[in-house]
Amino acid sequence: AQSVTQPDIHITVSEGASLELRCNYSYGATPYLFWYVQSPGQGLQLLLKYFSGDTLVQGIKGFEAEFKRSQSSFNLRKPSVHWSDAAEYFCAVAPEGFQKLVFGTGTRLLVSP
């Protein structure tokens, strides 16, 4: 079955430490890939997207993500986390030919002082 997996429900990192959030997908072809962030009580904000080309994509707020076709992964990274990064992060895919998004279950990031 086609799916998006975010294996980490919660992650806690210290402020200033590096961050990696994992995302795996299972689709036949390479879908369009997205990372969104949701702060409490808010909607979703797009961090970055990947469609083709360079497998390392840069986003807003200092985030980047790397697409690895061999691993069907699209992991989100940030070299130095700030307390304001504490939020819920969702990986999403748009299967080729469709614009309906399929979301992962999300990873809640907690930032400790």
Add this chain to the structure above:
Amino acid sequence: EADIYQTPRYLVIGTGKKITLECSQTMGHDKMYWYQQDPGMELHLIHYSYGVNSTEKGDLSSESTVSRIRTEHFPLTLESARPSHTSQYLCASSDGGLNQPQHFGDGTRLSIL
């Protein structure tokens, strides 16, 4: 950046009432979407529209209905609310081709007593 507005932000109402959740966007986007999100869970697509007079059901079955009479407006209606409808409802819009990201509103948190 797209401007997309949802009202009300919060609604607490009794069982059996008719409810309409409003969603408007000011960017002229053709495509609009409704997602349902339970606390700590992923988003599920319940309705989408690719243009005026076009509405389709999403991946998650919902008792709600939608209409798209104007490009900018995509309201969602529950004819008779039940406690099982308690959830957060997020509206989104996008334009252009398949690689255009969806822009989200801040959501409506609905509680049915």
